[in-house]
Amino acid sequence: MTATHGPARRPDLRADCGQCAGLCCVALTLTASADFAIDKPAGEPCPNLKHDFRCGIHTRLRDGGFPGCTVYDCFGAGQKVTQVTYGGRDWRQAADFGAQMFEVFSVVRLLHELLWYLTEALELAPSLDGELRRALDGTEQLALGSAESLTALDVVAHRARINDLLLRTSELVRARVSPRLLNRRGADLMGADLRGADLRGADLRSAYLIGADLRRADLTSADLIGADLRDTDLRGAHLARSIFLTQMQLNATHGDTATTLPDRLTRPPHWS
Structure with a gap:
């Protein structure tokens, strides 16, 4: 698009x-997990925040245990x-x-x-x-x-x-791309094998796609508002004309140079 x-x-x-x-x-609020190395309540500065409001480990957030900040x-x-x-x-x-x-x-x-x-x-x-x-x-x-x-x-x-x-x-x-309007709104698709799937025009709003394999899937005109794409494999997926996809969602995924993207978004640095 x-x-x-x-x-x-x-x-x-x-x-x-x-x-x-x-x-x-x-x-x-930060919760110690795979995304954040520490617990931190809302309203308390992160210990990595410098006096000039810059992050002290910005160039190594992922290696430093804070990949959630890069998302x-x-x-x-x-x-x-x-x-x-x-x-x-x-x-x-x-x-x-x-x-x-x-x-x-x-x-x-x-x-x-x-x-x-x-x-x-x-x-x-x-x-x-x-x-x-x-x-x-x-x-x-x-x-x-x-x-x-x-x-x-x-x-x-x-x-x-x-x-x-x-x-x-x-x-x-x-409706312009698919008369059947596949409805998977809010669906639990965690870890699903969707390699090469035809998801054109699919309603994937708020779907749980955590860890799903969407390699080479066609998501043309698929609605992705609120879809949880953490650790989703998007290598080779067709996203250039997907709708309502945000940079934050994309930052949580894995992709490669074959993944096509809308021009409003940028390829995350951690992608291979």
Whole structure:
């Protein structure tokens, strides 16, 4: 899918760590696991976070036991909250609003993720242009709100309203390639052998594809919103025209040079 105005052209929806106050390194909870080497409660800075808000082990996160950090994507919420909502202030300068800043970050991150999907949907479904543009403009305005308005926002209800539009977009796009509209929404496909599978137009929303083998599978127009792709093998898979796939999902997978990707996404450095 060739994007001219989509997410690939939205730098504000891509993380710019140099303009952020290390919010994800403080706001998020870490649980000791294969993804993180330590336990860390929300609101406590990661011990790898330096005074300048840079990561002390950024170039060796995977080898250092923090592959989960290389997967995470804030969709540009970090710099929005730091530079726009709080005007360049950070949680160290004024500890009294630190907890609020972390809460605002979580809300703006969800709003920015919705903006990513809505921006893509505008390209995919011209027949829904009016509704999608109103939803996108409304979500943009919410993300630009004050800290107080953001913490008061029922972001879950807003996401549910947007999801209806995204579902309609998905059905329109998937119907173009497959009349059968394979529905595997929320399916448990963990470790499934799906090598070479024809998944064109499949609804894979929120499907559990952890450790699944999707080598050479065709995911043209497959809806991947919320699909859990941790350790999924995508070597040689056709993803160039899949819909609603995010960089965060892709970062958790394994692929190679034969894996085709939408131009809005980049090939993860750890892929062979």
